[in-house]
Amino acid sequence: MNRLLNWSPSWQWFHRLGSPRWFYQASGRWLPWLSLLALTLLLTGLVWGLGFAPQDAKQGNSFRIIYLHVPVSFLALAGYYIMAIAGAIGLIWKMKLSYMVMKAAAPVGAALTFLALFTGAVWGKPTWGTYWVWDARVTSMLILLFLYLGILALQYAFHSNEAGNKASAILALVGTANIPIIYKSVDWWYTLHQPATIKLTSAPSMHPDMFAPLLVMIVGFYCFYTVALLLFTRAEILRRERKSVWVRELALGGPAL
Amino acid sequence: MKFQFEDITQLFVMDGHGVFVWTAVLVSLVVMLWLIVKPLADSRSALKDVSGDITRAALTRGDA
Amino acid sequence: MHGGFSAYLRRDLLLAYRRRGEAASPLIFFIMVSTLIPLGITPESGRLAEIAPGIIWVMALLATLLSTDGLFANDYQDGSLEQLLISPQLLAMPVLGKVTAHWMVTGLPLTLVSPLLGVMLSLPQEGYLPLLASLALGTACLSLIGAVGAALTVSLRRGGLLLSLLVMPLYMPVIIFGSATVQSAIDGFVWFGPLAILGAMLAAAVALCPLASAGALRLASIN
Numbered sequence: 001m002n003r004l005l006n007w008s009p010s011w012q013w014f015h016r017l018g019s020p021r022w023f024y025q026a027s028g029r030w031l032p033w034l035s036l037l038a039l040t041l042l043l044t045g046l047v048w049g050l051g052f053a054p055q056d057a058k059q060g061n062s063f064r065i066i067y068l069h070v071p072v073s074f075l076a077l078a079g080y081y082i083m084a085i086a087g088a089i090g091l092i093w094k095m096k097l098s099y100m101v102m103k104a105a106a107p108v109g110a111a112l113t114f115l116a117l118f119t120g121a122v123w124g125k126p127t128w129g130t131y132w133v134w135d136a137r138v139t140s141m142l143i144l145l146f147l148y149l150g151i152l153a154l155q156y157a158f159h160s161n162e163a164g165n166k167a168s169a170i171l172a173l174v175g176t177a178n179i180p181i182i183y184k185s186v187d188w189w190y191t192l193h194q195p196a197t198i199k200l201t202s203a204p205s206m207h208p209d210m211f212a213p214l215l216v217m218i219v220g221f222y223c224f225y226t227v228a229l230l231l232f233t234r235a236e237i238l239r240r241e242r243k244s245v246w247v248r249e250l251a252l253g254g255p256a257l
Numbered sequence: 258m259k260f261q262f263e264d265i266t267q268l269f270v271m272d273g274h275g276v277f278v279w280t281a282v283l284v285s286l287v288v289m290l291w292l293i294v295k296p297l298a299d300s301r302s303a304l305k306d307v308s309g310d311i312t313r314a315a316l317t318r319g320d321a
Numbered sequence: 322m323h324g325g326f327s328a329y330l331r332r333d334l335l336l337a338y339r340r341r342g343e344a345a346s347p348l349i350f351f352i353m354v355s356t357l358i359p360l361g362i363t364p365e366s367g368r369l370a371e372i373a374p375g376i377i378w379v380m381a382l383l384a385t386l387l388s389t390d391g392l393f394a395n396d397y398q399d400g401s402l403e404q405l406l407i408s409p410q411l412l413a414m415p416v417l418g419k420v421t422a423h424w425m426v427t428g429l430p431l432t433l434v435s436p437l438l439g440v441m442l443s444l445p446q447e448g449y450l451p452l453l454a455s456l457a458l459g460t461a462c463l464s465l466i467g468a469v470g471a472a473l474t475v476s477l478r479r480g481g482l483l484l485s486l487l488v489m490p491l492y493m494p495v496i497i498f499g500s501a502t503v504q505s506a507i508d509g510f511v512w513f514g515p516l517a518i519l520g521a522m523l524a525a526a527v528a529l530c531p532l533a534s535a536g537a538l539r540l541a542s543i544n
Contacts (some may be wrong), residue, residue: 050278051260051268061271065281072285107295111288122281126274143490150487157477163544167473170537171487174469177529178491181522185494192501224289231296238303242310251307 018095020237021246027230035227041220048213056210062126067214069119071221073137076116076144077179079109079225083151084176087169097233099165100240102172103155104232108225110148116141136187143182147175161240324410329418336395337426343391348430351384355438366443373442374452374503378496380438381431381456382463386488388427389467390474390481392419397475397541406542412535420468420531428460444503451506451516458519459499465523465530466491472537476544495522 049067056063083105090098120138121131132138151168158164206214241247262268269275337344358376359369396402405415435452438444444452470488474480498515506512 046282050282051262053261055261060274062274062277064271064274064278068281068285104296108292111292115285115288118284119281122277122284126277143493146486146490150483150490153483153486154473157474157480157483158540158544160544163476163540167537167540170469170533171473174491174533178494181494182490185497189497189501192504228289228292228296231293231300235296235299235303238300238307242303242307247304247307248311251304252311 038223045216065123076113084172136190324414326418329415333422347384347388373444392471413531424464432456455502465526472534476541
């Protein structure tokens with residue numbers, strides 16, 4: 001194992017990755033570019049989708065909400081997995097930084113889940129006449145929001161930071177195992193009660209002119225998620241590492257990161 | 258690829274769907290902005306706390 | 322071989338017996354609150370029959386949730402949890418013993434009383450057996466899943482509130498299939514399907530929840 005550490009660059013990278021200070025400095029370098037990328041993609045996608053993509057034959061112009069709703073829904077779910085994986089890495093390798101990322105992922109994911117629900121509701125009104133429908137996807141998304149809120153509540157409830165981190169990680173992992181079960185159950189439950197309805201949230205084969213801006217928005221949102229996650233992680237790093245020399249120097253306006 | 262509306266006002270009205278679309282856009286922008294501003298504010302206040310600690314420690318030691 | 326399972330099962334049953342009143346309160350809650358339904362919604366037999374499976378299941382869930390908080394809390398407060406944590410056996414076995422005792426004191430009585438509630442809420446004839454079967458399996462699942470939440474929140478003040486928040490999303494598949502078992506039977510379909518899924522959930526829960534709870538309990542000593 002020692003030999004590995006000495007010559008393998010990949011282990012070095014892994015261990016360096018565990019250092020909050022390195023992460024803070026490295027992320028500080030990447031953030032401006034990543035933010036620029038996210039902003040460009042999102043603006044392009046939004047203008048394209050809202051102004052230039054052709055109208056949907058059935059839904060008219062309100063289908064344009066898809067350019068927000070779909071990316072945000074993807075990220076709400078992906079964000080939960082990212083949070084759980086970060087928690088697992090923290091539990092297995094006892095890496096502080098991983099716990100910090102996990103903690104950062106919670107508010108970001110919860111906010112995006114809320115957005116998914118909100119945009120979905122606003123989309124539902126002109127399309128199906130009602131803001132809320134208890135269909136499989138909406139219900140699952142609501143349950144996802146509850147899972148996020150549970151993690152957020154648990155994080156702040158512990159005195160000991162270490163205990164809080166481990167508890168949140170355990171809960172995130174239990175939640176992750178449950179997400180497919182919950183989704184399948186709700187899906188089954190919904191078909192049970194609505195046997196012969198048209199597929200409300202159908203994903204029809206989209207015209208490429210409509211699909212292209214969606215792709216841009218999805219990538220743009222992934223970049224945005226990363227930016228937000230990095231920002232929240234950095235704030236957590238500064239809070240947790242307040243006693244260390246580099247943070248104190250930073251606070252006094254010291255060496256540029 | 259052409260602009261789908263006759264003019265800019267139509268972009269906001271969208272044949273009556275504009276309310277929904279633009280509400281969704283606005284709320285999304287607000288939430289996304291919060292996701293950027295909140296951590297930046299937290300970072301700033303964390304650093305301020307630390308410099309406060311340092312100052313207080315220096316004062317209790319009795320030097321400048 | 323049992324690694325503490327039967328020891329803790331006996332212990333918790335004995336403790337529950339000594340605090341009979343406290344142990345009976347979820348059951349009383351279950352019965353009393355079910356009478357709120359006709360008062361709050363309608364006394365009309367036809368409409369009650371439509372919602373009876375769901376109501377009974379939701380009430381069972383809430384009653385279980387009420388009692389789950391106490392699963393580890395008493396032990397934490399008097400220090401016996403610490404003793405459990407430093408003892409040599411695999412922590413999952415005593416946890417399973419405690420959860421089994423919890424189910425026998427909460428879920429099992431609920432299940433046995435449910436036909437009475439069925440009568441009060443005009444549950445159709447075909448629903449009774451599925452109700453018993455689904456509640457028997459389902460409340461066991463609820464106890465196991467609740468144990469994970471109880472273990473995570475045992476060292477917290479106001480842990481009970483947080484417990485409900487944490488455990489609710491995890492309870493949802495159980496209630497979906499539990500209620501569907503009864504409803505399918507009433508609608509004239511084969512009800513073994515959803516029941517089998519409940520059984521599968523129970524099997525998975527028995528295997529995994531004690532481990533997760535044990536892991537979470539260790540946090541109580543470092544909080």
